[in-house]
Amino acid sequence: MQALLCREYGPIERLRVEEVPSPRPGPNEVVVEVRASSLNFPDALLVQGLYQVKPPLPFSPGMELAGIVKEVGAGVRGIEAGDRVIASPGRGGFAQECLVAADRVMPLPAGMDFETGSAFVLTYCTSLHALKDCGHLQPGETLVVLGAAGGVGTSAIEVGKAMGAKVIAAASSEEKLALCKKLGADDTIDYEKADLRQRILDLTSGKGADVVYDPVGGAQTEAALRATAWRGRLLVIGFASGVIPQLKLNLALLKERSLVGVYWGDWTQHDPQGQRRNIEQLAAWFAEGRIKPVVSERLSLAEAPAAMMRMLQRKVMGKVVVLPAAT
Numbered sequence: 211m212q213a214l215l216c217r218e219y220g221p222i223e224r225l226r227v228e229e230v231p232s233p234r235p236g237p238n239e240v241v242v243e244v245r246a247s248s249l250n251f252p253d254a255l256l257v258q259g260l261y262q263v264k265p266p267l268p269f270s271p272g273m274e275l276a277g278i279v280k281e282v283g284a285g286v287r288g289i290e291a292g293d294r295v296i297a298s299p300g301r302g303g304f305a306q307e308c309l310v311a312a313d314r315v316m317p318l319p320a321g322m323d324f325e326t327g328s329a330f331v332l333t334y335c336t337s338l339h340a341l342k343d344c345g346h347l348q349p350g351e352t353l354v355v356l357g358a359a360g361g362v363g364t365s366a367i368e369v370g371k372a373m374g375a376k377v378i379a380a381a382s383s384e385e386k387l388a389l390c391k392k393l394g395a396d397d398t399i400d401y402e403k404a405d406l407r408q409r410i411l412d413l414t415s416g417k418g419a420d421v422v423y424d425p426v427g428g429a430q431t432e433a434a435l436r437a438t439a440w441r442g443r444l445l446v447i448g449f450a451s452g453v454i455p456q457l458k459l460n461l462a463l464l465k466e467r468s469l470v471g472v473y474w475g476d477w478t479q480h481d482p483q484g485q486r487r488n489i490e491q492l493a494a495w496f497a498e499g500r501i502k503p504v505v506s507e508r509l510s511l512a513e514a515p516a517a518m519m520r521m522l523q524r525k526v527m528g529k530v531v532v533l534p535a536a537t
Contacts, residue, residue, distance in 0.1 A: 212534065213305030214511045217268040219259030222522075225271075225515045233309040235283030240312050242295060246328035247275040247303035248503075249530040250361060251425075251450055254518040256301065265301050271514075272303020272532065276318060276327030286312045294318040296327040298335075300475070303328075304514055306534040313482070319493040329503035329529035330492070333365040336447065336474040338488045340423060341369055343477070344470045345443045349374030351420035354410055354437075356430055357450055358395065359386030359527045366423045367393045368501040375421075378413055380406060380430070382524065389504070389527055406430055410437035418442055418465075431455040435467065443468045450524060504528030510536040 215228050235241050253271040255261040279293040289295070289312055296318050297303075299310040318327045341347040353370040357363045358379035370377045371394045379390035380399040387398040399409045410419055418439035424431055428451030435444050435457065446469060462469055478485040495501045506528040509517055517530045 211306040212511060213270045214514055215268045215270055216257040222257055222515050222518050225257060227511045232307050235281050237284045238286060238312045239283040240279050240286060240289055240310055240315055241281040242277045242297055242308050242310055243280045244275050244303060244306055244308050244534050245277040245324035247272040247532045248329040249517055249521060249532060250332055251448060251521060254522050270302045270305045273300055274298045274328060274332045275303035275308055276324040289315055296331055298331045304511055304532055316489060319496055325505055325531050326503055328531055329505055333361045334492050335488055336362055337366040337369040338492060339474045339477060340445045340447060340472040341373060344472050345421045345445050347373050347375055347421050352376045352414050353421045354378045354380060354419040354434060355423045356380050356434060357426040358390045361529045362425045362447060364393055364504045364528050367395050372495050372500045386527060401430055406433040407437040423447060425450055427451045427455050428453040432457055435461050438467050440465045443470055446471045505531050508533055
């Protein structure tokens with residue numbers, strides 16, 4: 211089979227498509243024939259050795275996928291060869307076949323195609339966990355989404371609306387904000403042109419945001435925190451800007467604000483039942499037409515490294531899907 215391989219941590223340009231042996235499942239593992247796998251920001255960090263987890267070399271990136279179960283290992287229950295599934299293996303999805311722990315495999319929701327399924331788990335689960343379990347977002351509250359046109363940002367808009375919030379989408383261009391409006395954002399802010407803090411206050415009649423969803427970091431984090439309301443919550447999702455902000459803690463003391471870290475992948479191990487509940491909720495919203503991943507590009511394995519570079523440059527909107535069978 212073919213796989214996009216990282217043989218050494220470093221420049222993304224060194225990734226190559228190679229012919230490798232098909233994986234075989236061990237106990238409590240399954241092999242999935244990958245029909246689609248989506249690109250996420252951590253993939254680009256992983257291959258550079260900049261992520262909090264460093265897998266042994268060589269490996270294939272690709273944290274989430276959709277496909278058909280090819281083979282199951284000993285001890286696997288409830289999964290059979292031929293099942294249509296979605297999975298979050300953590301790595302290995304940018305290949306024609308992927309070895310996945312059985313507890314990280316779920317049925318492909320009814321009515322969902324493989325491309326949509328491959329872009330569903332990581333971003334939407336992160337957003338629902340962030341907004342519900344970490345941020346305790348309530349109907350009628352105001353949610354500000356930074357980096358709102360990216361993969362997690364677009365999912366946060368839809369999840370926030372499904373939870374009954376007023377959503378303000380903040381992004382860096384009119385093109386990106388137009389996408390956010392299509393997804394249901396009530397208001398938008400171009401933070402390349404406007405003062406983010408002042409615009410949030412203006413759009414909330416001076417009250418400020420109840421919850422800020424921040425996958426970007428950098429200079430906008432402090433501006434957004436300063437524009438949160440009494441007992442507002444700033445959710446730390448990631449640092450797509452490449453800059454981890456250094457915040458003054460007196461900003462948290464004032465107005466009893468909270469800074470809440472969100473690490474969905476680790477949380478699933480601590481609360482697997484909570485993860486199952488969230489997946490069920492997301493599948494129901496999908497069936498109702500309230501959420502659906504925005505797939506902006508469909509690429510081959512060989513084209514994935516260039517897409518990673520564009521993602522680091524924040525030139526990607528929505529989700530990029532990799533089709534391992536494409537040439």
